[in-house]
Amino acid sequence: MTALWEECLRSLEHELPTQQYNTWIRPLIASSRNQQLILSAPNRFVRDWVKDKYLQRIQEILSDLNGGRITHVDLVVGESQPMFRPPEPSRVVTPPPTAPVSAPSFAATRARAEDNLPEDDDFGAPVPSQPASSIIIPASAAAPAVAAAAAKNSNRREVQVEGGVKHRSFLNPAFTFKTFVEGKSNQLAHAAARQVAENAGGSYNPLFIYGGVGLGKTHLMHAVGNYLQSKNPNAKVLYVHSERFVQDMVKALQLNAINEFKRFYRGLDALLIDDIQFFAGKERSQEEFFHTFNALLEGGQQMILTCDRYPKEIHGLEERLKSRFGWGLTVGVEPPELETRVAILMKKAEQSNIHLPDDAAFFVAQRIRSNVRELEGALKRVIASAQFTGSEITLPFIKESLKDLLALQERQVSIDNIQRIVADYYKIKISDLSSKRRTRSVARPRQVAMALSKELTNHSLPEIGEAFGGRDHTTVLHACRKVKELQQTSADVAEDYKNLLRSLTT
Amino acid sequence: MVLNKSAGHHPQLTLSVLVRDDARFANFYAGANEELIQAVQKQWTLAGDPFLYIWGHPGSGRSHLLQAACHYADGLGHHSVYLPLRELVSYEPSVLEGLEKLPLVVLDDLDVIAGNEDWEIALFHLFNRIRDAEGHLLMAANVTPRGLAVALPDLASRLSGGVMYQLHSLQPEERALALVLRARRRGILLGEDVARFLVGRGPECMSGLADILDQLDQESLSQQRKLTIPFVKEVLGW
Numbered sequence: 022m023t024a025l026w027e028e029c030l031r032s033l034e035h036e037l038p039t040q041q042y043n044t045w046i047r048p049l050i051a052s053s054r055n056q057q058l059i060l061s062a063p064n065r066f067v068r069d070w071v072k073d074k075y076l077q078r079i080q081e082i083l084s085d086l087n088g089g090r091i092t093h094v095d096l097v098v099g100e101s102q103p104m105f106r107p108p109e110p111s112r113v114v115t116p117p118p119t120a121p122v123s124a125p126s127f128a129a130t131r132a133r134a135e136d137n138l139p140e141d142d143d144f145g146a147p148v149p150s151q152p153a154s155s156i157i158i159p160a161s162a163a164a165p166a167v168a169a170a171a172a173k174n175s176n177r178r179e180v181q182v183e184g185g186v187k188h189r190s191f192l193n194p195a196f197t198f199k200t201f202v203e204g205k206s207n208q209l210a211h212a213a214a215r216q217v218a219e220n221a222g223g224s225y226n227p228l229f230i231y232g233g234v235g236l237g238k239t240h241l242m243h244a245v246g247n248y249l250q251s252k253n254p255n256a257k258v259l260y261v262h263s264e265r266f267v268q269d270m271v272k273a274l275q276l277n278a279i280n281e282f283k284r285f286y287r288g289l290d291a292l293l294i295d296d297i298q299f300f301a302g303k304e305r306s307q308e309e310f311f312h313t314f315n316a317l318l319e320g321g322q323q324m325i326l327t328c329d330r331y332p333k334e335i336h337g338l339e340e341r342l343k344s345r346f347g348w349g350l351t352v353g354v355e356p357p358e359l360e361t362r363v364a365i366l367m368k369k370a371e372q373s374n375i376h377l378p379d380d381a382a383f384f385v386a387q388r389i390r391s392n393v394r395e396l397e398g399a400l401k402r403v404i405a406s407a408q409f410t411g412s413e414i415t416l417p418f419i420k421e422s423l424k425d426l427l428a429l430q431e432r433q434v435s436i437d438n439i440q441r442i443v444a445d446y447y448k449i450k451i452s453d454l455s456s457k458r459r460t461r462s463v464a465r466p467r468q469v470a471m472a473l474s475k476e477l478t479n480h481s482l483p484e485i486g487e488a489f490g491g492r493d494h495t496t497v498l499h500a501c502r503k504v505k506e507l508q509q510t511s512a513d514v515a516e517d518y519k520n521l522l523r524s525l526t527t
Numbered sequence: 528m529v530l531n532k533s534a535g536h537h538p539q540l541t542l543s544v545l546v547r548d549d550a551r552f553a554n555f556y557a558g559a560n561e562e563l564i565q566a567v568q569k570q571w572t573l574a575g576d577p578f579l580y581i582w583g584h585p586g587s588g589r590s591h592l593l594q595a596a597c598h599y600a601d602g603l604g605h606h607s608v609y610l611p612l613r614e615l616v617s618y619e620p621s622v623l624e625g626l627e628k629l630p631l632v633v634l635d636d637l638d639v640i641a642g643n644e645d646w647e648i649a650l651f652h653l654f655n656r657i658r659d660a661e662g663h664l665l666m667a668a669n670v671t672p673r674g675l676a677v678a679l680p681d682l683a684s685r686l687s688g689g690v691m692y693q694l695h696s697l698q699p700e701e702r703a704l705a706l707v708l709r710a711r712r713r714g715i716l717l718g719e720d721v722a723r724f725l726v727g728r729g730p731e732c733m734s735g736l737a738d739i740l741d742q743l744d745q746e747s748l749s750q751q752r753k754l755t756i757p758f759v760k761e762v763l764g765w
Contacts, residue, residue: 044607044609063626064621064626065624098625262659397688406562409566
């Protein structure tokens with residue numbers, strides 16, 4: 022049946038414009054069941070499109086090729102390959118459309134893994150190897166998927182585990198401790214991650230890293246995984262986004278393969294799940310995750326979780342899960358301060374073999390404060406422009422390259438904008454900020470707004486004073502000092518300031 | 528093609544998600560966008576970035592550029608899909624499922640899904656899946672990532688993490704030259720003076736000018752007359 026489909030494909034390739042063929046026909050995966058040709062589309066949209074535009078023609082061609090006999094074609098929405106191996110139905114699957122190339126050799130993989138070892142050789146004891154269990158996909162069965170997965174300039178890590186089998190970790194080899202820039206904002210999380218890498222499955226289990234977006238949570242998580250794998254290339258480490266875990270579970274239920282799913286996830290040496298806030302509201306996934314969590318913890322296997330907030334603050338998550346997340350170590354990451362942002366830029370530039378002058382790094386770091394990802398995006402743009410024009414990276418060059426990004430930012434952070442957001446945050450009127458009223462409920466927000474204006478805009482103290490009801494510049498100076506002091510002594514003010522800073526800069 | 532949404536499970540799909548055959552880099556007048564074009568082409572090299580974000584005002588040629596990127600990828604043997612979200616937003620976000628199987632996903636009009644929670648989450652997950660699959664994502668909107676009213680911080684951060692370029696609209700003189708180039712590729716003899724006249728009086732966007740060129744071409748063929756300014760005035764009633 023699939024041979025027939027192959028012939029049909031050749032006809033369609035001749036009939037249709039290349040782009041149409043590639044967009045709609047190539048992604049279809051053929052299989053057969055009970056003399057019926059089953060074509061799996063990647064999603065409902067593609068399925069409906071093919072059904073609407075091409076199905077009739079497909080059936081005509083199949084009929085011609087089959088001596089006039091009618092071939093029944095069933096167009097379905099296919100599923101992506103789950104991490105675990107479901108029980109194999111009797112079906113023939115054509116290779117995925119990606120051109121297959123050979124998978125990276127184990128030796129090469131190992132060599133790359135060793136590159137990730139921290140500079141201090143004494144760091145970390147090897148994690149004991151777990152026996153290869155039934156979670157593993159036999160090499161023969163996994164071959165097409167592995168070959169397709171290894172297409173292009175793959176930097177994926179696949180680990181050879183006993184007996185000619187491969188386990189894919191989804192770890193990004195670029196995210197190591199060596200490439201992580203430590204600063205005041207992430208010191209604790211960094212130290213905790215190193216401890217976990219050194220003593221996986223120990224008392225810091227699970228390691229729960231929380232904080233805003235683009236602050237390096239995922240980097241730290243991968244760094245631990247890469248470290249564990251570099252110490253023990255056979256370690257079964259898996260990084261997954263929470264959505265993937267949910268998808269796998271749903272698929273397991275559909276395929277009646279929940280036991281395989283359980284065996285796969287519970288047979289890992291370390292499970293790294295990113296953005297677990299996306300479990301919120303997904304009760305069945307939480308249930309399954311709860312049991313996986315318990316099984317891994319009891320087995321002494323390491324769990325690392327990231328989230329955008331503190332466990333207790335995740336709405337839509339079961340209490341028992343929130344409570345368990347706190348069993349190990351919970352650490353937060355904060356937005357990096359100026360010095361760390363500069364250090365990150367310098368490090369990234371160094372990795373790209375680019376000379377970034379200090380003043381240029383400070384210029385970018387002063388203007389992009391919200392998160393590291395955006396900082397990297399800006400640097401990548403500067404580097405791309407420098408390569409295109411063959412120019413040296415200087416401060417004027419950076420200003421030119423990033424003018425659209427920076428112009429928008431400066432437009433956004435104005436004193437007016439700060440006053441609006443601060444008034445909204447404290448539920449007072451904007452006019453209160455400029456009024457003569459000196460009650461605490463108005464004076465404190467006014468001081469916070471003045472301090473934010475000093476930090477986020479290039480206005481002078483007298484200009485800021487003028488914008489707040491014609492106050493003297495010494496009043497603004499006092500407000501800035503007071504707010505700085507209160508941030509150290511009052512958790513409420515520190516929290517308010519942090520929240521406001523975040524909403525003004527993201 | 529036009530959008531035709533009909534009720535039921537199988538709407539009649541008449542979306543313009545197919546890539547126009549003539550939307551290629553060869554007939555894209557670069558103007559001040561040469562660096563951007565190179566960045567799109569470099570996506571397939573080690574030096575390129577797999578995630579590109581392009582912003583440009585309506586009429587700046589975004590759709591042409593994005594479709595040209597699909598043709599370019601196609602020429603290198605990489606399959607791609609071009610999805611103008613403006614036409615898809617009334618469907619379910621499940622449209623984005625499974626697209627990571629394609630080496631290049633091109634999404635236009637991100638501004639229309641900004642603020643739509645379901646679409647934002649679906650795009651965020653697609654982003655992660657493309658990253659895990661080591662694919663390429665080319666995104667475009669009429670504003671920068673910061674200018675988009677994206678509510679999901681995770682998505683906003685990812686949009687800002689790629690390399691961003693502005694697609695600069697062509698200046699009037701460049702539009703005239705682009706029109707001459709377009710005419711030449713289609714075998715139409717269009718003088719620069721006539722092109723400047725069309726640009727001066729016609730719509731600002733290139734697609735509008737191209738439509739006028741098509742109309743003039745047909746009239747000139749049927750009336751067996753050359754494309755001159757008096758002829759243009761007569762046909763278009765200017």
